[in-house]
Amino acid sequence: MARLNINGRVVEIAAEDDTPLLWAIREQAGLTGTKYGCGVAQCGACTVHVDGVATRSCSMPVSAFDESQKIVTIEGLSPDGSHPLQRAWVALDVPQCGYCQSGMIMAAAALLAANPKPSDADIRGEITNICRCGTYNRVQAAIKQAAGGNQANG
């Protein structure tokens, strides 16, 4: 039994110690905005924040966490979808199928927290999440827009 602080609430997790954080979030905490894509930390669809750091939750066991660590999922990024990235995502119509986008936004939010004015090279170096529909250029433009840069594509 683990106790996790998810989006500001302490949740009792009835799962085996080696259960990945992803599946505790999805199946015990009932927050399905965080996605399963690969299970081996390759695709980033499962990205959440742990004390502000972008973390691929599919490859971390719940036993590695306790309630002192603040876990934030896409549902907790902002109370009403008003995070600058979420607004930029809507303004530029970034998502296609959308399945990877929770992870993209969470990875981008951690990037902006650490580097509020990232260059294109910073963004391309830091955002390694996989999108199969092909939203990369709009993702990059939306991060720039949220950071107060221009909207230029590319």
Added chain:
Amino acid sequence: MNQIASLPRRGFLQVSAALGAFTLGIRPPEAAAQGAAQGTTPATAPEVNAWVVVKPDDSIIIRIARSEMGQGTLTGLAQLVAEELNADWSKVSTEYPTPGQNLARNRAWGNMSTGGSRGIRESHDYVRKGGAAARMMLVEAAAQGWGVPAAECRAANSTITHQPSGRTTTYGKVAEAAARLTPPTDIPLRDPKDWTIAGKPLPRLDTVDKTNGRQVYGADLVLPGMLNAAIRDCPVFGGKVASFDAAKVAGMPGVKKVVPVGETAVAVIADTWWRAKTALDALPVTWDNGPNAQVSSASIAEVLKAGLEAPEAAVGNRAGDARTAIAGAARRVEATYGYPFQNHATMEPMNATAVWTPERCEVWTPTQNGEAALAATSEAAGLPPGRCEVHKIHLGGGFGRRGAVHDWVRQAVEIAKQMPGTPVKLLWSREEDMLHGRYHPITQCKLTGALDADGNLTGLAMRISGQSIVAGIFPQNIRDGRDPVVFQGLSPGGEEGAFGYAIPNILIDHAMRNPHVPPGFWRGVNLNQNAVYVECFMDELAHAAGKDPLEFRRALLKNSPKHLAVLNAVAERGGWGQPAPEGRARGLAQIMGFGSYVAACAEVSVNPAGELTIHRITAATDPGHAVNPQQIAAQVEGSFVYGLSAALHGECTVAEGRIEQENFDTYPVMRMAEMPAVEAILMPSGGFWGGVGEPTIAVAAPAVLNAIFAATGKRVRQLPLKHADLRRA
């Protein structure tokens, strides 16, 4: 009683007897589950016709028969209906009719299949008529209410005005009366030149929930009392389960049951998916690998290679006498290309939730073809389609994998049959998804060109050897050993994909060779490799003839003005003929497919270590009519991610009868760092309807390969590029 009034409008969503109906895609799982438990969604709004529901508060629901999987068809189709409806776009939302409802209403919504970039181009006429007919009925109802001729009334922005008196009313106020009217039979449609909603770069209707975690995908579904299943199918295609030892895992946490699934697979059912997967990983399974256990990529390549020289082949395009032209040519050019198996790798692995009783079966699944999913459900359930239902859930990617074959739906139903009355969600692991794809078909192609003394192309022979998707999926559609889909983009004419080059002597044929690896329709389908074969070889011919690749193509496209127009557009915008920035080189490609004309100019550099950078792609599309330009731009950008992923990395190899790549670590795909800038040029010339989700994928690889040749002098003829040594010699 008129036709409209006789339809079961009320309780549109109250269709399910076993579990209750379910409003899809817009609510979080908790709310969704609650809806399912309660069994009904209040449906008090009048349906004006099958496509349009108007509520008393003037909100409008437009019914969408095709599946949204990211390509934007939901928004585009709604724009077409709203355009003819003269709707207030700010009040428009959408919903999916279910395949069961479509069946019960004599296919009121037509074909639900969503593939081949056909969502809009195949249904634009009848969905627009649906919107127009609803508008005419709403106007008629208002006119009758006022006791005036309908001809004196005009509709705009969901408001009807009686022009002589200035009286107004709204759609919501007259919808119920409109629904009782006889639908019109003569339904004129607006000239696209006059569009105000369609043709505009409107934001998608489904964006917000994809930015806050609320969009529900199949993998997210939660139903009351639901269990979860993880599955392992025999990794060798054609093999089956010899035995498994359920007792070994029966006591593991959460495990409810271990069940066979057909002859080839075994599944663990548990309270959570992670526990099901953990037990499945621990389950001892012995496989009977069957007749294909010795097949390898090398053995498949040998079979295909033999097909390149085989005397028997099905002809796709023939004019003049290519063999004689080649025999008498001043110069002969020959090259052989190859294109591998590839996995769709949708971000959301295959999944379906099923509940089965002896009387009824229901399935919730992300599908590109609800009707095919219903047929698969019915067959697997052993129940007639009328006692089954499929609820379409938003797709985490489709790309063709979720369209023609519903193997995962059959599995989910077979599992649910072994837990009668209990909903069971089957979710594939990524490894299962990689090992049990419906792969992009494998082919090789030998091309031979005849040049005369002036470097003019007088003959072309093109022999494709390899797999037929149609033979694998719809074998009944193979006639005389010929699969017409193999020749995408190579056909002598037609609206789908006409070969643009005028070559006096031509022979394009196909020696069908079908390995045991199951093929599928993969975004871009056969246009992808056909464009590589033709467009890279055109580049080879141009260089052999000592001509500029653009001028060489232009001369051959003189009778194909639309092909030529997109090629000229990318050449101009891409800077063809101008010096490239230091160290960079350019390549061109054009083709027609899925009803649209496309071309690309790629700009690349290759450093001394042989590392490729794709800097910039300029891509032009003429789809005839453009319904949402900003979404077309998104599709074009996205198509380069898909096409360049395939060109750079995409390859599934076979050893001992099974696919070797099991996850993204061994099946890499393009990430942001590799993504070029993409400039999409949209040049709709009107008069026809082409698709936009797929065509530009095809020009991605050949434009880049031709640019690589320009940069390095190296021809890459076997994809993916990761195998090529691009270091300067």
